[in-house]
Structure formats: structure tokens, C-alpha cells
Amino acid sequence: MCPHKAAALLWCKLDGGQLALKELEEEGAEKQQYDRELIKEAAGQMKEFLRELFNTGLARTSPEVLDSMERLALVSHRAQLASFEGYWRSLRESYESYLGRKASFRGRNLTEQLARLYQRAALLEKAKTDRDIAALGGEFKAQYGAAGDLDLIGIAMEHFENQSGYQGETVYFLEEHTRKWYTYTSARPVFYEKTGRRGRMEKAAAPWGLPLSLEELAGARFHLTGVKTDGAGRLSSSQETKGDLTREGTRKNRLQREELEGWYYQDFGRLFEEQIDKKRQPWLKSGIQREGQELVFVRPAAFEQAFFSQTGQKLFMRLFDGQKREVVIEVPYSKQESWGIRYLERIREEKQPCFLGKIYLREGRIRMYPVAVFEKEELA
Structure with a gap:
């Protein structure tokens, strides 16, 4: 059968409800294959070690457990269990906080962390199929597909250090025509490096042949051809993708509010309705489903000065719209957030800031984790 007839047949089946798009995507996706014996052995080691931790108790914990957790992270890596590698490095960080007597340590959180990890290891040990293992174990590398050409606006860059022992930068972009979010991440492993050697990579060269650094991508505008991306909008650095710079980021080329349509909010009631409430009620959604974690721009009418809670080891800042509705x-x-915390503590209303961040609902209140702040001269 020729490709055109095959495409027409698939379209008819999709249109007639005989085939779901998700089924088609799963059929075409590359299947991850696992060594079942290796998986079962790894899960058994995890459960045994966790039982030892429970029996020993926190007060009698030796610093040597940190090495054991790192070993289990490596076991997870060899078994292609990306999520479990992250779980073990996260648990290691929690024990480091306890052993280092850090104020941010919470015993209750550690207990929940241990219980969840044991439950996941038990489920992993019982997993019968590669699909079950993949659902529990995650993936190391995203699957990329062709996405045509894109005209991107660089919005912001975020530094990260994740629980899997990687650090790097993520740059966020908006596509000029579709207003869809895309990201590019440059990461490297640091779990074997001493803290003093770790550093940011924002001065590293940008991908796609663009004559910029990673840092300069935020604010630039460029055209990409031969783009490859995954379902969450993550861009591949494939050599097949070529970039053509159309405008560098300068004060004259600052962002315009009109370019942020669908993501810019001054009305927090509308923010709740469009970005939180409808996502909790799938039947109200229309159009293409959003698979990634998108950002929103929030420009408050007023805000209270930020304060840092020594008890909770968190910074809080209340933003208000014209109707006194709030985003917290x-x-x-x-350590990586310390500079941002100091900046937020000093910011004043006369700067007319616009906050870019990830929002979520907790305890009935809209909350935001900020990625960047645009002052009045940076966003028209």
C-alpha cells in the first residue's frame, strides 16, 4: 500500500472513532526493552536496604549509608531506571541534610520519602511487562519527532540542579505564530564532582549553529528549520536542525505584551479559570492538549514585600490583582535559589514587575514558583 493510501486509511479510522490517537502514537513509539532479571535483582536490593534503614532508625544512622545510596543510584542507572536513580539521589540528599544538621531537614518528609520508595520498589519487583517497568522506571532520553520549522522568541533561562545528579540550564521559548512553549536544556552530570568544581554553563555556545551563548538565547529571536521535539516541547540539539538569527535581545527589542497572548495575566480570576480550573476538568478543554509544564506571566496590581520564613525555610510573597485576588x-x-531570594526581597512596586513562573493550586490558593522577573523596561 502506498503512503498516501495508508495515511488516508488511518485518517478515516481516527475520524470514525475506530482508532485513538494515543493508540497510534504508542504503536509508533520505540519500545524500551529491559533485562527482567536485572530489574528484579535491583528491586530486591532496594527493598532489602530500605528495610535495614527502617530497622536501624534515624538516630543510629551511619554516614556510610550515603555510599550505599549512591551505589543503588548506579544500580538503577545500569538497569535503565531513570526515576529510581533520581529517587536514590534525592534520598541521599535528605540523609545528608539530617547528618549535616541542616535547618531545612524534616523527619516527617524523610519518613514519607522512605515509604514511597519502598512501595515503588515493591511494585517494580512485581512488574510483569516492559510497559509496567517503564511506567515505574521512567526514561533517560526523550523520543524526538519532526516538528517542521519554528520561529522562536527566547524568553528566559533557568539554572537547575536536579535529584538525579545533573545540573545545567533550561531556556524557555515561545513560538511566534502558535504561542506554544518550547524548551532547550543543556545538562551535565555532577554527582562525581566536588562542589567547588560545579559551575553554570550559560556562557556555553548555543545549539543549531546560532552565533550566541546559551545566556543570549533568552531575548533573541530566530528561525529554526528541521526541528525535532518531544511531546513536552523539548527541543533536540540535532545537527540536522539549523538556526537563523533574526533579532538579538536588546532593550529596543523588548518583549511586547501582545506577543504573550494566552500566557499573560493581570486578572487572577481568569488565571485560575484558564490555567488551573479547566486543566482539572478535561471535558472543558478545547483544542490541542498541553503536555508540558507551561509558564505564565503574572503582572500584579500590587504586592506585599517578600519575607523569608526561618521556620519553613521558604520565601513568601503575596501578589494581588485589581480585585484583591492573590497569587502566592x-x-x-x-544554595542555587539564594540569589533569587535576595532579589525578590529587595524588589519594589515602582519597578512594575511582571513575574514569569510555574503555577499550581495548594490548600485552595494559587501559588507560583518564579523563573524570571521582568521589570517595566524589559516588557512593554
Whole structure:
């Protein structure tokens, strides 16, 4: 059968409800294959070690457990269990906080962390199919597909250090025509490096042949051909993708509010309705489903000065719209967040800031984790 007839047949089946798009995507996706014996052995080691931790108790914990957790992270890596590698490195960080007597340590959180990890290891041990294992174990590398050409606006760059032992930068882009979010991430492993050697990579060269650094991508505008992306909008650095710079980021080329249509909010009631409430009620959605974690721009009419809670080791900042509805910014303390926390503590209303961040609902209140702040001269 020729490709055109095959495409027409698939379209008819999709249109007639005989075939779901999700089924078609799953059929065409590359299947991850696992060594079942290796998986079962790894899960058994995890459960045994966790039982030892429970029996030993926190007060009698030796610093040597940190090495055991790192070993299990490596076991997870060899078994292609990306999520479990992250779980073990996260647990290691929690024990480091306890052993280092850090103020941010919470015993209850550690207990929940241990219980969840044991439950996941038990489920992994019982997993019968590769699909079950993949659902529990995650993936190391995203599957990319062709996405045509894109005209991108660089919005912001975020530094990260994740629980899997990687650090790097993520740059966020908006597509000029579709207003869809895309990201590019440059990461490297640091779990074997000493803290003093770790550093940011924002000065590294940008991908796609663009004559810019990673840092300069945020603010630039460019055209990409031969784009490859995954379902969450993550861009591949494939050599087949070529970039053509159309405008560098300068004060004269600042962002315009009209370019942020669908993501810019001054009315927090509308923010709740469009970005939280409808996503909790799938039957109200229309159009293409959003698979990634998109950002929103929030410009408050007023805000209270940020304050840092020594008890909770978090920064809080209340933003208000014209109707006194609020969004609460929350930033947990960490070394990598310390500069941002100091900046938020100093910002004043005369700067007319616009906050870019990830929002979520907790305890009935809209909360935001900020990625960037645009002052009045940066966003028209």
C-alpha cells in the first residue's frame, strides 16, 4: 500500500472513532526493552536496604549509608531506571541534610520519602511487562519527532540542579505564530564532582549553529528549520536542525505584551479559570492538549514585600490583582535559589514587575514558583 493510501486509511479510522490517537502514537513509539532479571535483582536490593534503614532508625544512622545510596543510584542507572536513580539521589540528599544538621531537614518528609520508595520498589519487583517497568522506571532520553520549522522568541533561562545528579540550564521559548512553549536544556552530570568544581554553563555556545551563548538565547529571536521535539516541547540539539538569527535581545527589542497572548495575566480570576480550573476538568478543554509544564506571566496590581520564613525555610510573597485576588510566590531555600531570594526581597512596586513562573493550586490558593522577573523596561 502506498503512503498516501495508508495515511488516508488511518485518517478515516481516527475520524470514525475506530482508532485513538494515543493508540497510534504508542504503536509508533520505540519500545524500551529491559533485562527482567536485572530489574528484579535491583528491586530486591532496594527493598532489602530500605528495610535495614527502617530497622536501624534515624538516630543510629551511619554516614556510610550515603555510599550505599549512591551505589543503588548506579544500580538503577545500569538497569535503565531513570526515576529510581533520581529517587536514590534525592534520598541521599535528605540523609545528608539530617547528618549535616541542616535547618531545612524534616523527619516527617524523610519518613514519607522512605515509604514511597519502598512501595515503588515493591511494585517494580512485581512488574510483569516492559510497559509496567517503564511506567515505574521512567526514561533517560526523550523520543524526538519532526516538528517542521519554528520561529522562536527566547524568553528566559533557568539554572537547575536536579535529584538525579545533573545540573545545567533550561531556556524557555515561545513560538511566534502558535504561542506554544518550547524548551532547550543543556545538562551535565555532577554527582562525581566536588562542589567547588560545579559551575553554570550559560556562557556555553548555543545549539543549531546560532552565533550566541546559551545566556543570549533568552531575548533573541530566530528561525529554526528541521526541528525535532518531544511531546513536552523539548527541543533536540540535532545537527540536522539549523538556526537563523533574526533579532538579538536588546532593550529596543523588548518583549511586547501582545506577543504573550494566552500566557499573560493581570486578572487572577481568569488565571485560575484558564490555567488551573479547566486543566482539572478535561471535558472543558478545547483544542490541542498541553503536555508540558507551561509558564505564565503574572503582572500584579500590587504586592506585599517578600519575607523569608526561618521556620519553613521558604520565601513568601503575596501578589494581588485589581480585585484583591492573590497569587502566592513560594521559593524553598537552597544554595542555587539564594540569589533569587535576595532579589525578590529587595524588589519594589515602582519597578512594575511582571513575574514569569510555574503555577499550581495548594490548600485552595494559587501559588507560583518564579523563573524570571521582568521589570517595566524589559516588557512593554
